[in-house]
Amino acid sequence: MKPYAIVSDIHAHAWTHFATTGADGLNTRLKITLDELRRAVIELQAAGGNTLYVAGDVFHTRGSMDPEVFNPTHAVFQELADEVSIRMIPGNHDLKGRDTTKLGNAIQTIGAIGGIEVVTGKVGRLFYNENVLMLPWHATKDQLRATIKGITDAWSPTIAASEVDLIIHVGIDGMLDGVPDSGLSAKEVASWGFKRVFAGDYHNYREAEDGKVISIGATSHQQWGDIGTKAGFLLVYPDRVDYRASHAPSFVELTGDTDPNDYFSTVDGNYVRIRGMKLTDAEINTFRAELTDMGARGVTFQVTREVVSARGSSTVAKATTLDQSVDQFVDQMKDVDPDHLALIKAGAAEILATVRSVAA
């Protein structure tokens, strides 16, 4: 049996952290991301498959286009379309507005490449070869629920949903640790009656409901919030799903609680953050050199400096006020999916923590 492949949450972007500009002018982290996409197709072909499904969030930045990101990404899809058939849906990051439109999604012209189809129609598209239904991003979960009910009602009794895999881009509760529930449970998703449901959006590969509901995960780690999550891609067989781990560098963390015996296996090939330690500048420099020797691709220290003045307590008091006002600001944002407020606050807190840490 030959598989098809699913990738999701590529988030092509000219990242600044740990990135440089390569000899070809390409952002080095964007190149790593695009190389992972190539690897997914190589592994798909090695397994005998010839269809790649892309479950949304091809691009990272919403509503604006960086030509140095768009052009190389477009070129890679053009190259891969010579090898396999590609079907894609836009994710929320690919959309300028809250809903999927042909006019307002960043991947639309990639669909003009021969062999690539971008699915934007509200009721999606059923691909009969693999029995896969792709549904694009819906502005609300209730709209998604209504669309799915409409489709399965219209199919009955000719097409059985239990024979069809559904690919969507929507956050499902419990698929990513640290994200509060937002009202779409794996149990409900399983109750829609599909053979399996594969979802992008939450950047972690995880299965629920006896393998009927699968969070695909991103193709590679993108930021510190990804620590501990599984990135990669899926090879989907009629009777099983093979998760292939990303070969791109991971974001990892060492704290005062990490066993030094685990340093090497943790940091080799990865982006490393040091937290929860009190170090002098000299110790930071030595530690950085050691981690680089162990193969760290980048090291960031977010530690307490050993030389600290009396600023401590008053700084903390002000910081609390800043945290609160950022949360209040986020709560007042109008053009944001309410489901994402908690994520935005967590992201803002992360940035504040970074800014407050020792910039070493």
Ligand SMILES: [Mn+2]
């Ligand atoms: Mn995403």
